Amino acid sequence: MPRWKPDAAERLQAAALDLFDEQGFERTTIAEIAQRAGLTQRTFFNHFTDKREVLFILSAELQQRIVQEIATCDDTTPPLDTVVRALEAVAETVLEQRRTVTARRHAVVTANPELHERELSKNAALTTAIATELHTRGHPRQTAFLAAGAAMLAQQAAFHQWTTPGETRTLSHLLTEAVHSLSTTVSNPATRKSHQR
Amino acid sequence: MPRWKPDAAERLQAAALDLFDEQGFERTTIAEIAQRAGLTQRTFFNHFTDKREVLFILSAELQQRIVQEIATCDDTTPPLDTVVRALEAVAETVLEQRRTVTARRHAVVTANPELHERELSKNAALTTAIATELHTRGHPRQTAFLAAGAAMLAQQAAFHQWTTPGETRTLSHLLTEAVHSLSTTVSNPATRKSHQR
Incomplete structure (x- = not known):
């Protein structure tokens, strides 16, 4: 095997x-x-x-694959979708088959401040790599940063749920759901309007 | 003075x-x-x-003020707006008058990996504190996490612009703009629909 x-x-x-x-x-x-x-x-x-x-051990390879997925994505796809599709592809081809060890690893990393700090660094580096690739593909710098950050935020929410004991849905499925929840949280037009001063 | x-x-x-x-x-x-x-x-x-x-030196006090602003916000305000208003209040009362030193500090922190790592930790702790306060006020845990993370993402984008040499708009103004940009990036319904599989 x-x-x-x-x-x-x-x-x-x-x-x-x-x-x-x-x-x-x-x-x-x-x-x-x-x-x-x-x-x-x-x-x-x-x-x-x-x-x-x-x-x-997976960080460098995951980052490389995600950036590669983004680089080969259709040019007309909006930036957030480009990143989400790349994260879904990697979830399906790399992470799903490693669910048990990944969940265990996640628990250990979260429990140790030094490991958690390293994890935050790796995530920040990945977000920057994604934003840089989007910018290279022609998206304005702030749009690239926000799309990369929003996708990573949804990924974090999905990952947290995926590693919760008893959860059986796939990471890819949970990511799609988290992106929808984020969309609802961020984009109520009435809210945005009432907020303007 | x-x-x-x-x-x-x-x-x-x-x-x-x-x-x-x-x-x-x-x-x-x-x-x-x-x-x-x-x-x-x-x-x-x-x-x-x-x-x-x-x-x-400001981290603990900023976190305390932001959480306090959220705690005293009107219950009917949607979670993202609650956080954005708290960040705006702190931008106006604390950060704006310290723009020069804050920009200088930001440049030094960004240039030093050890300082940058500490900054990521502080931001993660602040995000968790915000999410916890939103959850205490009755929002579901994932909504609280996404609203806190989205607000912090917009804050980061605004902060980056605010500390760019030559930029004269206020942090509060730039934050409002970043929230709008984030909303546009995340919430294109056509995009979301075409993304569903």
Whole structure:
């Protein structure tokens, strides 16, 4: 059963998840992670620059795929839809089959301030990469920033629901729903009008 | 000319901004910051837990004021408008009169990865505080999260424009415009329909 990127990095992540769960992020050493994975510290450092990075094995590849999806999208598609379709494609081809480990990873990251801070950085970098790609495709800078940020906001809401115990709908489905909810929250014309001063 | 919170903390921030500008964040010590401000290291640590915090003197107070504005807002106001009004109130009463120092601070924070990471954390904490207050006021959890996130996204876009050299419009004005742009980006019904699969 070949999975996406089934290598030492995944074994190290699985070991790190176990150890962070058992004894916390702070108290776990890189030596312990390598040992639990049946690998050497040297192998660890061949893959990761520090202890936090071991839980971000998909970040670079996800970002690359998302930007690539956007780059190949039909030019006439509005910017938010372009990003949402790219996120849906990646949800379907990469994340859905990794639901259990992704949910577990998410719980560990959320529980550890240092890991959470790294996650915020990665998300900000991804948002910037998406906005840059939209801008390259001709959208004004602010539109690109708002479309990227809005799509990532819906993605976060969907991801939170997707990793909730008992939830069975797919991430892609939940993302479509979250975009609709965001649309409702942001775009009541009566609201917008009454707000103008 | 009494300003808001005109104390040792502001002097330390001004000294830190000068030094980070002159020699970079990494190469500046807390001792140097205290000396430049004409204060002791002990005073520094009375105000801040680490070197990064010296550029976040307004964060706690801003968060408190924003949440308070939301708490006292009319119950019938839709959630996004509730948050936008709170952000506008704080922009007018706190930030507008501090435009020069805020723009300078923003440039330094953006240029230093460690400071930028701290900024992302503070923004995430503020978003959570806003969402929690909206949820307390009876909005469903996802609506609260999306309204808080959307308002913060518009605020970021407005803030970026407000700190651009040559820009003279107020932050409050730019925020209103950014909310309109976000509304346009997110809420094209034709777009949303064609997107459904």
